[in-house]
Amino acid sequence: MRTLRVEIEPDMETAENRYPEVLRLILEYTDQCDEEGDEDNSQYKLLEDRLHHMTGKDMSQFNLWEWWEGDGAENLAFDISLPDPQIVNAITKDELAEIVRRVHTFETPDPDDQSFKAQFYSYICFGSGYYSAFLKLNCKGYHIRLFQSHKDKDGNYSEYSMEEITDHLWNGGMIGKG
Template sequence: MELRSEIEPDFETAEKRYPEVLQLILEYTDYCDEHGDEDSIEYKKLENRLHVMTGKEMSKFNLWEWWEGDGAEHLSFDISLPDPQMVKDITKDELSEIVRRMKTFEIPDPDDSSFKGMFYNYICFGSSYFSDFLKLNFKGYDIQLFQSHKDKNGNYNEYSQEEITDRLWNHGLNNHIK
């Protein structure tokens, strides 16, 4: 199911920003390897440049030791991708599709070498985009809805797509009274 453009990640903007963001991160790493950056002057310059380019608060990203995370490519994608927005009149079907994407591992089309094709699975499982979207738009969002939990019998279970959708839907949207 396709989602409305204001819900879908803005791959077009991310693709435009991505090459320069990746280049800046890799250049900073090369600079640090050669000269160090003990006083973080170059780090602050990089943060500022990326903030001006994207409008994002850079303190949530680890520009220094990206290799301990998901790598320079995923970091660059996360920085390049515009943040999710508050969206009015989200339907239950749209919410269910978001939950499905976060819970279901889809094998990408091996022939899809597009920018979106390269990052589609990451947006569903590695990136915080949809999690941030749900947090912004639904009162009852908690990442624990997507994690294993112990039931009253002591067994570990995961909520189904329908259970998560219903819990979020029943708590209501953040942008209007339900």
């Protein structure tokens, strides 16, 4: 795995620092609701406000109550803790190719690596969509369909290669069209 510039890589240090408190607050809210309820959503609003204050993120994009219907409390806490990707000027084609490779392949970290980054690496690439959000923000031609199978003109299903995706994003054009 190639390293990318710090402004492209997810800010795992910030995420790791925020994560324990974010997870604690989510789980405490869940326990409180199980015991006392929150009919007027006042406690939910307090939780949203606290998390927004901690992270600067708009909490309306997250379901803080029914997290078990999603990816679980741990992944929700990670999503909230991880700073959003930023617009990065002068991305190189090699950097773009590395991002595409990370999203396109199902690479997993070394099983002996117990670091915070290793714990959430697959989720960064596929679950939370950090890199997808980065591409959407920084590449005019991005669409999630680039990474999904599609039916070609002969009716067969296939996937775009990493090179095709990279070229499409680099050029901002259409792939698979005349």
